[in-house]
Amino acid sequence: MPLPTGYTVAIAQTALALFLAPGLVGLIRWLKARLQNRRGAPVWQPYLELRKLFAKEVVVSSNASWLFRVAPFVVFASTVAVAFLVPVLAVPSPFDPVGDLLVVVYLLLLGTFFLALAGLDPGSAFGGMGSSREMTVAALSEPTVALAIFALALGAGSTNLGQIVARTMADPAAAVSPGYLLAFGALFVVTLAENGRLPVDNPATHLELTMIHEAMILEYSGRYLALIEWAAWLKVLLFFSLLGNLFVPWGVATVLTPSALGWALATLLAKLVVLAVVLAVFETRVAKLRLFRVPELLAVSFVLAVLAITVSFLVR
Amino acid sequence: MIFLLMVAGYLFGALAALLFARGWVARWLTAAGAIIGGACAVTLAVAEVFGFDIGSFQIIVVLARRPWWLQGGVIQDPAQPLSAVFLGVVGAIAIPAALYSIGYTRAWEGRRSLRMPGAMLNLFLLSMSLVPLAENILWFVLFWEGMAVTSYLLVMTEAEEPETVHAGNWYLGMTQFGLGFILAAFFLLLPPDGSGDFTALAKHAATLSPGLKSLVFVLALIGFGSKAGLVPLHVWLPSAHPAAPSHVSALMSGVMIKLGVYGVLLFGLRLLGGGPAWWGGLVLTLGAVSALLGVLYALMEHDLKRLLAYHSIENIGIIFIGVGAGMMFLSYDLPALAVLGFVGGLYHTINHACFKGLLFLGAGSVLHATHTRNMEEMGGLIKRMPRTALFFLVGAAAISALPPLNGFVSEWVVFQALLGGASIPQREVAVLMPIAVAMLALASGLAAACFVKAFGITFLGIARSHEAEQAREAPVSMQVAMAALALACVVLGAAAYAMVPALGRVVAGLAGLPPASAVTVSWSLRVPLSAPGAVGQISPLPILLGLALLLVAIPIGLWLSRASRALRVSDTWGCGRIAQTPRMQYTAAAFAEPLRRIFAALYRPTEDVSIDFHPESRYFVQSIAYRAHIIPWFERYLYDPVIDRVIAWAARVRAIQSGSLHAYLTYLVAALVIMLGLLMLWGS
Amino acid sequence: MDSAFGQLTVLGSSLVLLCGLTLLWRRGSAAHIGAFAAQSVALAATAGLIAVVTGSRELWVVAVILLGLKGILMPILLKRMDRRFGSPRELEPYVNTATSLVIGGLLVVLAYIVTWPILDVSRLPTRAGMPLAMGLIFVSLFVIISRKKALTQVIGFLALENGIALLAMLGTYGIPFIVEVGVFLDALMGFLVMQIVIYRIQETFESIDVEQLNRLSQ
């Protein structure tokens, strides 16, 4: 049903995602602070950060090349492109045939790729370290993602997000099938890894030995940093809505009536809050892993994914 | 007609090189010949694959009937679609490679004559173009060996370095090894009337017992796999490809090894007409293993060209994953999925030719500028050779399967084929598919990491050596060649709608595959999946355009918004260090260190660190020497033992020539007596 | 008549074979040369005998040439060589005399085994001797193998030629004359060349112990 409204809605939900992303991260931070008995910054702090960063001048290393200046835009663009593909509010979006889950994954990899290059560009030891570790984590989380996709595709018979959501809504039993649950677990771990959350990386630290993401973008400042940060936050939101809408699709609007969309927005916010709480609690409970323990964590998620596959083979 | 023109073009190029040997005339004419030949090859291929009529080439068949005991067809007439694809690949890379050679070989002036390399380049291209067109055992083997010997001589171009000679020995040795298996495979199919014609072979093969068929297939797989560089037959590849001049490396890595794929398809589909599922399973497994091991060894390489060579192993692995999946689906009578698998394999064949060619040419420009292949001595080249850097970046992104470039699209097709594997009735077999998916995903992820290293350490940061500081941008001809391939990487990605159905038509009819109904094409690419009716679909072109749009829109948006536009250039922040030196950067070794630890089980790394401290205090270090090695499993545990065994036997046999006349005479008489004894036995 | 003739030829050929075996038994060049001369004479005699019976003129000539060439000329040349080199005693052979003789006997048996089946092809009275000729061939091969001195090896080779000639005579009353001439020519030439080379060995190695010829190996 590629109605013009369809496009407007699709673009609108992308804009919504962009708008909500900082808030979501702010919420997570606030929750974590609360859980750690701190007062914590207000939920809208990230918006302020963005405004500040956009207003500040950019400082670029004398060693940096044009790539250093292009990278933020590539990162932001690829993440936004992903936002067009992920069902946030309504399915099927007219952009659904443009890309499936694989495209989503590899678009995000595109961003990571350029960010890692940008980390190497100024020729500082931190950047190199960050890129190296970031790429390592990214590479190792690929198979898990692929298998999670495989599991979903098995159930839904397609790798396209709209299809998957539609299918799951068609038979709710699928949602509680063990295959789905295991895939969900796997994807959750990947979410932690891909977004540089604890226990893989600590988004709040600048202690070089533990940094991954932060080390990579250490050289960035001003609007460039703003773009990168915003993209990172958007990524979190997108992963959350993937987790929320792929596995628990209820509430996602299938018809573009205002009521349906309103309901969809409400459920989306609810899902986000729940996931935020889960994440906050989780991050508060666990400590950061040594870098060379991270593969073990990813191995766990891989095993989950393999189980998901086998289970869904068995129940097929 | 065009066919004749192609042959003439290559021969002309070879002749020109032989006649002029040096100077710009030789360089241009040599390249011109190759370019003409390549253009004709592409024309033939495109016409065949996309089904225009440009007339067939009857003439050559008449010409070609001269050599001995040739029965049946000689040269395909017209080219079969499958052959046309590979012919096209040869031509498509021949053109930029030849163009590139104009600038690249200028550095040889005075040092080395163009006679051999130029002539061999053209003959190499000629034989490569004729291999897929051969329609008869003799011709196939003739061109196959011609390809081997010409490329061998090209590898030996820079034989000053001892390792080049070593590489050459390995290369020719493995070629002959493979040839043995190929000959066995062919001649086991020989029909009673002794006709070496492929159609006759196929007809005869239909009458053979399954066991014999399987034997033939395995022999062919070993023979052609050794050319394609499948693990564990890959050992020659990482040493031979880098040793050659870069435009030749591009051809060997981008094109030549693909003919191994052609060979497997020729046997698996055309001559044997498909077989039991385990054929496909074997191919799939070998492919997956090659893909993973290839990239894992690439990660440990700091020699830019060797790194690329290892990635060829990886990509050949991906291609074989597609082909293997296709063969399995074929045996389970899932034609739509089978087509998908083969299409994925062929598509990736073409794409890999483009970006691997591009990358080798880029590496060549770097080598040309810095005179080293060691990444640890590079850095900061993006400022001195910006265009080369850009092109290399495109290639790197393409080989890392990043959308919207071609590498991603073909890998996506392979992925979809594997996902479809869920619908294989036998579950224990179907489970193979997700494993392949996981390995493929890991491989592509690691490839991305590897190329962040390759590009980042080589082009970004600060120059690590004097040569890197003095580097100059490559000559125009080389830039144009690279630009063309970079463009191809983008276009081939966006043009999936045209490519995929065309390739579907190519495999149609082989081993009873249906015409490419499997892949329906609208503005998006729709492929069937396990569940009936369900499809996976992507639209490369919109992705490309969308990204482009965003990349334009976002800066403009920023510009229009109230965001600050100020920009200050300053030193890299270094925790209060005074000055920043190149030595403080991350090195290639350091970059790969985490993965080296994680996969220690495979690498078995051994490192020796030697620190000598400052005489006053152990807290001051004067110098640290760090050296790390990884175990070359296959060389050490597969090849070396065999070689040692042979040498041991040889020593024993040479002892026969003891020098004692009496011993010699005794052999003689002993032989006589034994023969007489045998005769007695035979008589009674 | 035929039978008697057969008996005689067999006797002759066994004499020839015995001389061959003597090479294994006796030591010292002189003895060997003597044995060879005797063998050649016996061979010539056999040839003559056959010539008498068959009345073939060619065989007469053959017999005469045999006598002259192998019975007289070659022994003389050999003697001169021997004197030139000194070292009268044969060096210790690889296989001691007793064993050699046993092996010689076995070889004759082998010759019988090999030759017997083919005798029925022929109707000649002389054919009974063919196994002996074959035996001589084997024995002289054994001489060549087991003896160390170049000279002895030459003698062994000449004995081998005698064996072949005997075989031809007994089997077919000799090969066509023209061929026979060629063969004799070859034999003489070969002998001379061997002589030359032996002189060369002598002057380069100061000895004709073949065991010193082991520079070339592998």
Added chain:
Amino acid sequence: MRLTYLLLVGAPLVAALVAALVRPYLRGVGVAGALLSTLSLAAALRLAGQVLAGATPTWGPSDMMRVDALSVLLAVCVSFVAALAAWLGPGLGRDEHYTPAQARRFRIFSSLFAFTMLIAVTANNVAIMWVAVEATTIASALLIPLHVSKASVEASWKYILIGSVGIALAFVGTVLGYFDYVHLAGERESALNWTSLMAAAPSMHPRVMALAFVFIVIGYGTKAGLAPMHTWLPDAHAEAPAPLSAMMSGVLLAVALYAIIRWKVVVDLAVGSALPDRLLLVLGLASLAVAALSLVGQRQYKRLLAYSSIEHTGLMCVGLGLGPLGAFAALLHLVNHAVAKGMMFLLSGRILDRYHTTEMGEVSGLLRAMPVTGGLFAAGMLALAGLPPFGIFFSKLSLVRAGFATGHPWLMALVLVLLLAAVVAMLAQINRMLYGAPPAGVRVGESNRWGLVPLVLCAALLVAFGLGGFGAFQTLLDRAVEIVSR
């Protein structure tokens, strides 16, 4: 036609006589000898033409000389390599390290050598053939120690003794064959003629012929350098002066093989081809194995070439055991190998002159020191490895094909493995000579450029065989194959 034949065999004889009579040696003698050898080559080619025209001329009392396609093929090879050796042999060049006496000796005996070989391949009477083959030993043995040294004397003694003993055994075989024939058809002057043997063969006594064939194979096999009778070959080839090595390796082995072929045809008819084929396969495979493994870790390049000759003779032998297609392969291989080995040994002579060593370890940078020589050497190596565009590629291919077509897959597998070992060994060894920098004190740059012309011709010939256009040559081969496998 008679005149042509007389030219063919007479020219070398005349050359020998001239060289023997004129003393002291004059360079003119050498030139005359070379011209005469070329004349005999021309005669051979003319004869080939006549044979192609359908003639099989015979001469001499009771037709003891006869020329058919097979013999003319060999005759061409022999006279070609002989001419090559004559043009590049000692006694022509200005700067050379041969004394006139040595040059004279070479001229006499090499011409005689060629003469005997030509007689051997054109003899109809198998005993004459035997006499000639035996004579080849005599003619060549004295040339090996052209430079008298312990090594060369030793080599010649081994050669003459082993060769003579072997040949003597071949004569036993000949006598046995005659023995059988006589009691079939009575005594005749023409009794030993191959033609009459062929005529009588079907009714001959299988036991006798089988016995004869064993002696024949062992005997001539010794001269052909088949393992385990090959032991004289590496020594002789390595120690002989290059032109002689070229003749021995290029054609002498082929002539010996020719003798075996002649007899095999007869025995096939008498006994059936099963036994002879098996004998040849066994011997061929043994030679192949011994040679291939001896090539590994070989230290001297002339010995390397010698062993590769054994290897290729073994291949031909295997081919002869594989029916018509195999015979075709064998004969094609024979011709190619004659040219290739002739070229290689003459090149090795040039290398020896320059480097003064036969040790491969002490030869390096050949391509730089002598570009053309080195290039030809490399080309010859690739040709012997059986790579296109050289003729051996086709013969090797048809051999393997014959093996599979006649149902010997395992045998072929073994052959392929051994060939692989041989190729890799030669490649590794020779590459070590070709590349790198020449050792100090080795002059750089070709000398005696004219001497290169015939060698370049050889290379061109090899390529021509590879591209394989020669209709006439093709038909000659086919005729020869018909003779071998009737």
